[in-house]
Amino acid sequence: METLSTGVLFLILALLILLSSFFSSSETGMMSLNRYRLKHRARSGDKSAKRVYGMLKRPDKLLGLILLGNNIVNILASAIATVIAIRFWGEGGIFAATLMLTVVILIFAEVTPKTLAALYPEKISFFAAPILKFLSSIFHPAVKLIGFLANGLLRLFGINADSDHEDHLSQEELRTVVNEAGAMIPRRHQKMLLSILDLETVTVDDIMVPRNEIIGIDLTDDIGYIREQIRNSIHTRLLVFRNEIDEVEGFLHARNFGRVLEMESDSPEDILSYLDPIYYVPEGTPLHTQLMKFQRKRDRVGLVVDEYGDIEGLVALDDILEEIVGDFTTEMSSVNRDIQKDGDNVYLIDATVTIRDLNKTLHWDLPTEGPKTLNGLITEYLEAIPQSGTCLRLYGYPIEILQIKDNIVKSVRAMPELYKPPVDIQ
Structure with a gap:
């Protein structure tokens, strides 16, 4: 360094600080990325996203490369700053060089670039990835050795860096993501997504029609009254029972209303030939489970029963769907x-x-x-x-x-x- 002029040393020092800034911003940018957005962009074919996503699969190697480069340039910058200080102030300038370089590195190579990378992690990471990829091929042996030593130290604490650590969101974390999506997801869609998450915590007991409000046909009533019930019904299914609701016979679907109204017999018992079977739902069944059961059985309505088999109420597929999308039967709500x-x-x-x-x-x-x-x-x-x-x-x-x-x-x-x-x- 003695043969280099002071101007050249200042130029090299500025270049080293710039490289330090690059490594610092790369570290913060890579670690601040939204992994789920990055994965989505990578799967969509974005080459830059694929490159960064591949590097983040082994964070030990990535951090080893970045910190290796950062420490080399910082130590070299410290040595050059010391030479410059000695030229200006002699041996007494070493302390001044250390103090000034610390301030310069903190402002220009740490705080400012890292703040910028935290604000714009994708831009910084996508820019830095090709350069880091190139440096990785040059310093591969050193990075591999550093990774080996670091992983060996981690194994002493029972941590395996080679295992696949896939990020998974809990239900509450996913709820937070949806709530903070802002304008990216319309408010109505946010409510629907949150309602889907709530299906696990809500049971059929919470949305069922209580037994005392179930509208049905009593076979002991006069046939004229029964036909009048059918004509005025606003429901697609009517529960048919005998004397009391616990003695159920089945459901009369709207597709059979006309047949019952036009049947020649005046005996209510003849309605039995037009009934659909009863589907029973245990009380306490979570809505997401019941939704899948309705889908699997291709059914739309069931009677909720307690542990003794007594009817507690009626639950319909429409009720579960309204928990997700909101009321869509506003007039009859x-x-x-x-x-x-x-x-x-x-x-x-x-x-x-x-x-x-x-x-x-x-x-x-x-x-x-x-x-x-x-x-x-x-x-x-x-x-x-x-x-x-x-x-x-x-x-x-x-x-x-x-x-x-x-x-x-x-x-x-x-x-x-x-x-x-x-x-x-x-």
């Missing part, structure tokens, strides 16, 4: 009938409405782990059957009991504007 507005921020509610529907419609936060209906939640909360006119705060929400019938809360008035959520003190 049970939620619209069960929740009616009665002035500003006052609602008249049929207490048989499910807690989940109530929470979704009014944006409440009532617990869903216990009772499935508002009536059940009120009864559990009070530990008694209330009287009409009783007022209470149900988990903070002001409720007035309007009607009690057959020991069941039939209707309530809710005033959610009076509810003040708890303050979250940080």
Whole structure:
């Protein structure tokens, strides 16, 4: 170095700092990449993405190459800076050279390039990949030796760098990805994707039509009344039973309505020849499981039964699909009938409405782990059957009991504007 002029040394020093900046930004850019976006681009045929994705499969070799290059240029830069300082200030300039070089490297070779790489990881990585690939072929023996020593050290701690560490997202992580997609995924599509994830946590009990609300045909009724039921039906399937709902015979599909109306016999028993068999669903079945069962059995409706075989309610394929895409039967929506507005921020509610529907419609936060209906939640909360006119705060929400019938809360008035959520003190 003694033969080199000071100007040439400054030029070499600037070049080394530039190389240090390159290695630093390459490291941060490669490690900051969105692996899932990178994998998608690689599978789509993007050559730059394929190159980077291939290098990231062995991060030990990639980091070994980058750190090897970075340390070589930094040490060499330190040596040149020391020579320059000695030329200007003698032996006393070594400390000044160390201090100044540290500041220069921190600003121009570490913080600035790494910040830039963190903000634009794809641009930096795709630019750096061909250069790193070339350097890898030159320094292959040294990189291989460094990787061997580093992996041997990792094995002492029970870590195998050669194993395939495939990235997998948990359900909550995937939920976060969907929520943070922003304008890349329309809001309606985000809700649908999140609803699909919720199918594992929601059961048929949460969305079924309770047994007391199931509309069906009683074979003990007069045939004229039965035909009138069929003419006025808004459903594609009617449950057919004898005396009470537990004595079910089958489902009468809409395709057979005309045949029943036109049959010459006046005996309700002749309807039995037009019935579809009953499909039973165990209570507590998760919606994603039931959706697959409906698909496999090519069925669309089933009766939910408890462990004793008693009928708890009715669940249909349409109900599960509405959990994903939202209500698509708005005119006949049970939620619209069960929740009616009665002035500003006052609602008249049929207490048989499910807690989940109530929470979704009014944006409440009532617990869903216990009772499935508002009536059940009120009864559990009070530990008694209330009287009409009783007022209470149900988990903070002001409720007035309007009607009690057959020991069941039939209707309530809710005033959610009076509810003040708890303050979250940080």
